[in-house]
Amino acid sequence: MDEIRDAVLGDHLDAIGGLPVPGSYRAVVVREDEQGMFEGLPTRDKDPRKSLHVQEVPTPELGPGEALVAVMASAVNYNTVWTSIFEPVSTFGFLRRYGRVSDLTKRHDLPYHVVGSDLAGVVVRVGPGVNRWKPGDEVVAHCLSVELEDPAGHDDTMLDPQQRIWGFETNFGGLAELSLVKSNQLMPKPAHLTWEEAASPGLVNSTAYRQLVSRNGADVKQGDVVLIWGASGGLGSYATQLALNGGAIPVCVVGSPEKAEIVRSMGAELVIDRSVEQYAFWKDEETQDPDEWKRLGARIRELTGGDDPDIVFEHPGRETFGASVYVARKGGTVVTCASTTGFLHSYDNRYLWMNLKRIVGSHFANYREAWEANRLVQRGLVHPTLSRTYAMDDVGQAAYDVHRNAHQGKVGVLVLAPEEGLGVRDTALRARHQTAIDRFRDR
Incomplete structure (x- = not known):
């Protein structure tokens, strides 16, 4: 790995294809024999620092249509937190099921799970049938893994029956010195970003x-009012940028004055600070408070000049979903993923059915959508929201901070990159956008 890292850092990318691939590498893993370690504990008390380990693992066999990537930097997503606390289920069930698909996928069914669903790095090897990419290419990876042997996946690859999230439902993820990906997960690394910055946008x-x-989601248009929960967080910070870029009107819900300052610096004008407004959508564990939904709706109309949201960008889930359905305009859309506060949603269906609202489920993105999202980053139209970068050996703390929501934007992890700030190719483009790139840093 030292030779490969030195070739990247020394800008000898053409030499990488001739360097030997090591038989093992360092990786962040959870272990199957520890999957019961948090049984009986409340979710909040489950500690990723106890379950995430950095250890040496064997290098997997490279198959057709695959690539082996030297990982310079990666990032922590909420699926890494779920993996580390074995919620809502242990990921080893995913690996066992994937291992039954074919002789080649048996590689993934192991007593350890290499985690991580983001990376920025350099291609080291490609398998048979890979033509677009070659050793030495600087890349980022999106996290959609598909087999594409079923017709259902050929209109929208997210509908493939064998669709999985790499590093969560497959092994050999991005929080490691080497990562195994399908070649159709690869995209060009934005040339004006550092390794850690480039690794942070992919999933979110x-x-x-x-x-x-x-069109597979909310299909936002100019002038739409978009209520964005957690607007300074990993998902919300990109939703805010995309809404502003597309001529929509974001109403940004945040949890502190500092977070309100961040979204205003991004160009959002309509901000609701929950630490000030003190919304309490649940009276107790079983009972929601419709008066609080109404209070939120009134506040939104006050900010917008009388308009209800055309779109509600939902990802907290259980805590907010009843309010989201209520505040959406007649004929409006609630588009939902993730459910970080709980998967079992409840809402008053009268406000959905009698007002012709829609709930749209959305999960990651197909290759074209991921490519288009990455192209916006490449062109400096959407910027990374990286707030802090950790060393690989401190990934447990990084996941703990995300678990406890003690972070802003996105949290990065240095892997083979020895320090922050490396990997920039296009200094002119970077200079034009430096303020926006640094907006979340050290928050």
Whole structure:
């Protein structure tokens, strides 16, 4: 790995194809024999620092249509948190099921799970049938893994029966010195970004793009009022940028004055600070408070000059979903993913059915959507929301901070990159957007 890293850092990318691939590498893993370690504990008390380990693992066999990537930097997503606390289920069930698909997928069914669904790095090897990419290419990876042997996946690859999220429902993820991906997960690394910046948008930017912009999601248009929960967080910070870029009117819900300052610096004018407004949508564990829904709706109309949201960008889930359905305008859309506060949603169906509203489920993105989302980053139209970068050995703390919502935007992880700030190719484009690139730093 040292030779490969030195070739990247020394800008000898043409030499990488001739370097030997090591038989093992360092990776962040959870272990199957520890999947019961948090049983009986409340979700909040489950600690990723105890379950995420950095260890040496064997390098997997490279198959047709695949690529092996040297990972310079990666990032922590909420699916890494779910994996680390074994909620809502242990991911080893995913790996066992994937291992039964074919002789080649048996590689993924292991007693350890290499996690991580983002990366920025350099292609080291490609398997048979890969023509678009070659060793030495600087890339980022999106996290959609598909087999594409079923006709259902050929209109929208997210509908493929064998659709999985790499590094969550498959093994050999991006929080490792080497990562195994399908070649159709690869996209060009934005040349004006550092390794850690380039690694941070992949999952959340693509997810927000499909959820908000794509025809498969809410299909936002100019002038739409979009209520964005968690607007300074991993998903919400990209939804806010995409709404502003598309001529929509974001109403940004945040949890502190500092977060309100961040979204205003992005150009959002309509902001609801929950730490000030003190909305309490649940009276107790079983009972919601419709008066609080109404209070939120009134506040939104006050900010917009009388308009209800055309679109509600939903991802908290249980805590907010009843309010989201209520506040959407007549004929409006609630588009939902993730459910980070709970998967079992409840709402008053009268406000949905009698007002002809829609609930649209959205999950990650297909290759075209991910490519289009990455192209916006490449062109400096959407910017990374990286707030802090951790060393690989500190990934447990990084996941713990995301679990406890003690972060802003996106949290990065240095892997083979020895320090922050490396990997920039286009200094002119970077200089034009430096303020926006740094907006979330050290928050």
